[in-house]
Amino acid sequence: MARDSDGALGVEVRDPARPDPRDPMGPDPTAPGVRRHTDRSSRRLALTFDAFAAHHHRLWLRYAHTQVGSRPVAETVVESACARLLEHWPHVLLQESVSQYAWAVLKEEVARRQDAHDGPPALVDTAAFDAAARKLLQHGTPDQFTVLENEIGLYGAISRLPERQYDVVVLRYVLRVPDEVVAEYLGIEVPTVRSHVRHARRRLARELGPAR
Template identity: 45%
Template sequence: MYRGDYVRWASLYLGSRADAEDAVGEAMVELLGKWPTVLTQEEPAAYAWWLVKNRVKDAARSRSRHQKLADAIFTVTALQEAADPIGELENSLAVWQAIDALPDRQHDVVLMRYSLGLTVPETAAVLGITEATVRSTVRDARRRLRAALDLDTKKGHADDRSEVA
């Protein structure tokens, strides 16, 4: 059901659509082999996400790639039309480093919501968590990111409320 979203996420992580397809394909084969176990899980989608995420991380390690490389490629691509490429690069790298430092669930939710553009219900479904958990995780991640980026915490509170609504 979520293979397309898994591949899009894995492409961000691995920096290659082909590598993402391979890693997610391997995870799907493993998932199929464990299907009776999957069906006994309280949240099968959460189990599937855990399996996919771990297989993608294994693929990154085995291919000697790291997420920061994919992030750098993504950032350079985004800078092509920037008025101040050096300033944009510094800001973008700081943001990506702060996102990379988030706890796993916050990291996953932020990437699903903002890099992949999934809605709250879509993110909840892919990760096998509730919509309320997605909203509260985004709120917590935003607080953590504001602190990590040393942004004025008085600004942006409306952003937190927009995710709750």
């Protein structure tokens, strides 16, 4: 019971979906009001996750493909990352950058797949051959083996870059992602993206030499 504004005793009206601080057990989860409130919240969360995943799915899949070398395997990796994100979606939404957090989860799933099969990133086998084929088709280069060798050397050197430089180069040049999106995924500023590019270029130039 509670007193109204005139001091008279009245019946306290409480939203059944809100916990009663006097009740250590909280609201009855089977109560209709609580159940409807929970269902609505779950649907809203599911909708926000679906929209987020749909926006990023294509790029996640392309990145995973460059790392594991197989489209079906890449799809499995992305599905595993999505399952982890959905399971902890309320926690994910509390992060400073949801895109950066999701990118880290995706990379963990890629690394888990690689560790399970004792394999390094498949960048050399995927991006190098694709790029060489594009050059051959576009420019009709007569020395096909030289083109392929140069591409393999380049992507092999990229795969040996420090992790942050590697991510920037793969996103920016292999997957052709704008600097702003690279910065969003990695949780850094656009000038920092460009700084990583400069350092990566100098490192690649030293490793490959002027002949490349």
